Amino acid sequence: MLRLAPEGYYRFVQASSYGATFGGGEANVAVSLANFGMPVSYVTRLPQHEIGQAAVNKLREFGVDTSLIVRGGNRVGIYFLEKGASQRPSKVIYDRAHSAIAVAEPSDFNWKEIFKEAAWFHFTGITPALSDNAAAIAMDACKAAKDAGITVSCDLNYRKNLWSREKAEKTMGGLMEYVDLCIANEEDAADVFGIKAKNTDIVSGALNREGYVDVAKALTERFRLKNVAITLRESISANDNNWAAMLYCDSCTYFSRNYAVHIVDRVGGGDSFAAGLIYGMLNNMPPQESLEFAAAASCLKHSIEGDFNHVSVDEVKKLSGGDASGRVQR
Amino acid sequence: MLRLAPEGYYRFVQASSYGATFGGGEANVAVSLANFGMPVSYVTRLPQHEIGQAAVNKLREFGVDTSLIVRGGNRVGIYFLEKGASQRPSKVIYDRAHSAIAVAEPSDFNWKEIFKEAAWFHFTGITPALSDNAAAIAMDACKAAKDAGITVSCDLNYRKNLWSREKAEKTMGGLMEYVDLCIANEEDAADVFGIKAKNTDIVSGALNREGYVDVAKALTERFRLKNVAITLRESISANDNNWAAMLYCDSCTYFSRNYAVHIVDRVGGGDSFAAGLIYGMLNNMPPQESLEFAAAASCLKHSIEGDFNHVSVDEVKKLSGGDASGRVQR
């Protein structure tokens, strides 16, 4: 997806140019993992034209295998992003209807072939929200992943501008049957499945940690999940957030350190968390370590422009190991 | 329409930002006329959101009345523009399907009301090419204009990526019945109506002026037009073009001076010609003077970035009066 963002803190009505980068839930996870040195393929559909090619190139640039991308369709989905500051929130205008992936056919993808050498399949709740076709493709992929015996993770990622809560619940509910690891932010479970954390007020930024343990348990039970991870963002302002996460795993709950982040770009924060967690699990870190790795990785994401999280394993481990001072490295 | 163009001569695959301006056939004509000091209204449909608002604002900025613009729909049409150089042509990727105007309904526009105080109605062949709805809206407008007794001009502006020649011929043929002044470039009459200038080779850049007199006569006869104007571009390279125009009017043919232009941005060249011609005719200039005004205005457009032609009447008259030396004004 093409991201078009006015420079700095300019509002849309002030913009005379747009920074052009690429991003989107699954792509962000793929680039994170490639930056961690993992072999990773990104599967989507993109037009043959140069804007489509530029999207392919930007994934290749960071080491993501793009050979499985189907080429066709006319549009690269676009989202316009206006960066917020202080009390003014960031604003997203989606222009992704009719994109190549939204109008793709299930027959465009041979999942059995795609998963031949795969160990893990990750998708987000944004994909099935794009169109009925995209939802059908996600379902095909989930089934094929299960058949291939590979782990499936899903980031709920509810987007109210793409579909209704009712449709989201129905579609995501079906897909969750195939999921091993469910990832959500502090709002998703309530938005999609009506599972709310008690005593939590998202707007005021006061989260009740215990309430989220209940949320994780409820999700686990409802969908027979192996693991549930929830990111816990406390939004003080558009510039300053507290950031932490929890992991519910084999009936145990783990909480990460809490980070006070001064935001450069918060888009892709959840995706960088997902990538960190997948990295930890694929490398057989114990739960607390995986969670801390994921939380530190996504903490760092907030300091990086664009959707992609350009950090190395060493940088993440230095932070998860306790050095958050930001002192110059020279 | 939002125009997104990589800076300078960068190709799409090199772009990390896009200059964002607004343009499009009729909008370009409107801004030109406003810059000439004429009262002018632009009629279209644009979304309520900030990208739609930015389009409205950019027209207001240059003095175009925007109070008749209908607000609705989800998309502002986009075109990606890569500026060519030397032997490498400029490249346009259209992303304008499903735009607010393409999905507008005829009932969105009350042309009788719109034309209440109007003296002239101008449209281009791009609008009916967008969708069947847009073609129906164009037809409504033409009929209402005739009923209101106002002059109608149409720039054929054939775009092969928007519709087939067959569909263009049929639709434009119908609309031409209401047209007084038909404007075309050196290719349009052949592309849309199969009316070709003899002994002309567009690719090599050698145009046969006499052939275009025949084209103008044929158009006039076929559609009972009052005037036909044809721009005559000889493309030496993406940087250097020769530029002139002819006007066929009351069975007389007029040719403008010829300009050797070193191109800054040639998009909107035809629109700036149309605006110049409308200005001349509305101000009762004699045919040769109107044509020279239009040719000089559009010559200057090639030296200006963006779709819009930011020149004053005085600047155009200085050039049409013979001063093409480009000496510093201080």
Added chain:
Amino acid sequence: MLRLAPEGYYRFVQASSYGATFGGGEANVAVSLANFGMPVSYVTRLPQHEIGQAAVNKLREFGVDTSLIVRGGNRVGIYFLEKGASQRPSKVIYDRAHSAIAVAEPSDFNWKEIFKEAAWFHFTGITPALSDNAAAIAMDACKAAKDAGITVSCDLNYRKNLWSREKAEKTMGGLMEYVDLCIANEEDAADVFGIKAKNTDIVSGALNREGYVDVAKALTERFRLKNVAITLRESISANDNNWAAMLYCDSCTYFSRNYAVHIVDRVGGGDSFAAGLIYGMLNNMPPQESLEFAAAASCLKHSIEGDFNHVSVDEVKKLSGGDASGRVQR
């Protein structure tokens, strides 16, 4: 007025380019009100040349009526702005002497005609500070406004580089006789009229709220005002301010919420407050609601580049309604 500001946090001696925007007290109020959807005209004098035209265009762009602007003179006033950070203050160098408005004649403006359809007249203390002519023009306007029975508001806006306290007191004192609503910042009443808030230390950033109630009362009594509004800025650093405001109205005092703002651009903060208050009053909001609207509007201004406050009524109401979390809107 043309604002020339080095990019980001560069100092003047580091600048190789200047961002060029337009602003100035009354213009900022006009654009704010237009962004709230109010019909608003801006009255000033600007040169015929292209820099003058660019100023007109930027006001038109955001929906301000510019048809009452008198064209003439040679200079557009300029102010150079260097954005401060941390302990380093922002710096303004004025280059506005001899501007078109400073050398205008009272006879350039026919206020009776100008106020024909007006309901409110707003001016700031900067205008009469520009020149004796400008002060005379302001006086003419005030008298004509009173004659026309329209509400007059004045933002004291004392600028020590434009005139002495003595001259300011004398001139502003005369104008205040015609004023209904007086707006001031935490320093203005002391600077212009010697009316100081007790126990307040501007430099250390500790304001004594009760002291400002006394200030408002004193102003009201001295000039028989209907309303006095005072903005209360506590400056922690060039990046971080606390922001609130009070309104004294019919012998009652109202205080707004307090906002901790992380500053993008604080110029125009006071003007955005004035515009918010005028909007509230013109729309018959009760005093507390008007004040909260004005305080929220001006809080948001601090997050926006340039002098103008590009926020909608909905955005302001969302903040004044309590959502200051800055969470992404998508």
Added chain:
Amino acid sequence: MLRLAPEGYYRFVQASSYGATFGGGEANVAVSLANFGMPVSYVTRLPQHEIGQAAVNKLREFGVDTSLIVRGGNRVGIYFLEKGASQRPSKVIYDRAHSAIAVAEPSDFNWKEIFKEAAWFHFTGITPALSDNAAAIAMDACKAAKDAGITVSCDLNYRKNLWSREKAEKTMGGLMEYVDLCIANEEDAADVFGIKAKNTDIVSGALNREGYVDVAKALTERFRLKNVAITLRESISANDNNWAAMLYCDSCTYFSRNYAVHIVDRVGGGDSFAAGLIYGMLNNMPPQESLEFAAAASCLKHSIEGDFNHVSVDEVKKLSGGDASGRVQR
């Protein structure tokens, strides 16, 4: 003088930022000479504030001695420059009235002291055009230079927006009595002294070389000059000019090579010629060599952004020696 120019070929009404450089007739000559390795001092008056300091710094940067600059006044003169292209001319808007030098007093400069170690004094016709004070200062300087026995050169540099032809003739006529070397462009002698080259049409770009020999002779006789140099620009378009020069010296006429220049920035072209000629003469080159050096230096100036000519003696000599191929140096 601060030069503010929209980026690239943008028109004033399109500019959202201005490139900020410094320039002006005598400053340009000073920087050229410093770039040739000559010791050179620039004498003017500039405000104490940071914009004034930035002007001082930019001269120091390139090795010009700034210790003789008087500090005072409020304004740095400004000129806005819009770069032309093809048939569209470059446009200059002056905003230099009331600048520090324009309002300087003759007593601000102690020319006897200033000229203590000087061998050459150069000024242009722009300085006396700024104000009566500036004209008086120029006269003081000329007299002091004569008294000190140093060579005086003057570039006529007529600017119609600064003064009338009548006033120019009277003032410049007085100053010319002290001048040894008079430099003019193809229009100046006619503009200032009514001495026209026969059979020359500036607008069409056809210059009659012989006519300029007559002009040089007439100037020499009228003002008892030692040398007259005239630059001969043939303007084909704003992008392409022919450039050459002549020198009339001891009753002999010399013509330089002719250069077909593709323009990057033509402002300062005449100043770079003056600097080249002064360099040649101060280094005792024979007339033809001095002229070729000056013509080559100013030819190269057209390829350089900004007012200043950043070329070395070696680069000039390579071109005056015949290598105009522009082949990469690596």
Added chain:
Amino acid sequence: MLRLAPEGYYRFVQASSYGATFGGGEANVAVSLANFGMPVSYVTRLPQHEIGQAAVNKLREFGVDTSLIVRGGNRVGIYFLEKGASQRPSKVIYDRAHSAIAVAEPSDFNWKEIFKEAAWFHFTGITPALSDNAAAIAMDACKAAKDAGITVSCDLNYRKNLWSREKAEKTMGGLMEYVDLCIANEEDAADVFGIKAKNTDIVSGALNREGYVDVAKALTERFRLKNVAITLRESISANDNNWAAMLYCDSCTYFSRNYAVHIVDRVGGGDSFAAGLIYGMLNNMPPQESLEFAAAASCLKHSIEGDFNHVSVDEVKKLSGGDASGRVQR
């Protein structure tokens, strides 16, 4: 190699930022071929640090296989590039001594392994010029290529700032024994081997085509080459060049069309020619067709910013097929 170039036509002493791209002889050829859809690997040595990684990424971005790049050393070679204009030549300052590849050891590369699946090996005369180690590595590669039976091409690419003519002749002479296709520009054979084209004056831009046939014959005989290709650049100015090429193959001489190019960026012109020729030969085009493909590809390179030639096979064929008009594609 990191290329650092001031924006636009700024000189080094004017630069406050550098555009950062990557390039270099063999890398440019690799990217060209990848853009033509050919599988291609680039072999070099680059540091582990982020500047080294950025170089890897930029090759990956355009589809070049980077898995054979050896990581080590401390420096990425740098070249500073100042773009020339009109009579002012482009200027290159090399800062590539001690780069990772210059200090590499022959043992860093296992050429037998590297060439396992290769069909063609291309290198340039720049690599052996970097250091004795680099020359030894080139020799190892040539021998291994011969052993593996794959075609070897070499672009002489003489750089006078890297080594003397004597050293170049000796080293390149040794390497030429393994070369099948030798590519040179109009100066290289004379610079490296003293084989000069008669009646040719590079500086004045007048090339004698017949003289180059003799050069090709002489090279062929001296080194028992299969093919010799020579690019023929006539430099009119830094902006305008004529461009053509010849191929000597099986005792036959072929000349390409001649192109008048208006230059955007001429660096990498020779490399884009080499890539075009390799593409033609690998795809078994007949000699004239290969040559025209190569000449058209490199003609287009001159219109593209940076070292890399971002053109597709279709775009090249359109030009080599005769359409050089640069008309907009939309």
Added chain:
Amino acid sequence: MLRLAPEGYYRFVQASSYGATFGGGEANVAVSLANFGMPVSYVTRLPQHEIGQAAVNKLREFGVDTSLIVRGGNRVGIYFLEKGASQRPSKVIYDRAHSAIAVAEPSDFNWKEIFKEAAWFHFTGITPALSDNAAAIAMDACKAAKDAGITVSCDLNYRKNLWSREKAEKTMGGLMEYVDLCIANEEDAADVFGIKAKNTDIVSGALNREGYVDVAKALTERFRLKNVAITLRESISANDNNWAAMLYCDSCTYFSRNYAVHIVDRVGGGDSFAAGLIYGMLNNMPPQESLEFAAAASCLKHSIEGDFNHVSVDEVKKLSGGDASGRVQR
């Protein structure tokens, strides 16, 4: 030294351009002092080419005398700087081996001549770390300074990527014999001489002030210093630091105010402190005043882009006098 830094907060792998400024320990001190109005010369070695010239120019621009700079060598040292944010630290990649100063010979500098009119000599621990030659040059300079009876100050400035602790201790230990004032940051004394402050944890940002008194005493005793100054940075994040300093002088300890700085650019913070202290001492301020001046100067440096501290004496005194509110100056 050339500093190449991606714009804003971009990481190296995201950079498509680098802001190019100049800096380095001693150069930064020189520019600071020149900005305070002190006469100051900078002594180094720089190549003749344009990159070397640009370095000279940038020092001249801010008033530093560059006439003592030796010209020669091939490289200007480079450092790549990636600005950190929040928990992500800034990152420096040095590319300064083989620079002109690193390969200079002791005979390149005639220190007796250089120090003829000097009152103070300042150097940093970075210079002797560059190469053995550079260390020998530093030793020559120290001895000559002592012979000339001028004060010597040294900022330890340990850089682990340039040399080992062992080598640093040995070399710096030798040089310290000639030093009067030793300046260090909170880590240097431990890194170079193994003298650690008790109960201090740099990473967590908690400094124990008393421990640093011991450090200062130990340094004083070991090297018979007159004064020791230590800057005390508490790093909360890459954006927020606490900043203070202490001075140990004649057996007395002085602590400065503490500043909470919101960082724009922290590189050069230590150098701006050194310059402030030298300024205070050269102007005979008492110890506490000198220290406050130095601390305030370096506090302000953190708000300024680039290595250089562009602040005036007045600005520093305003802050050291207590006004840290950052209120707009207009």
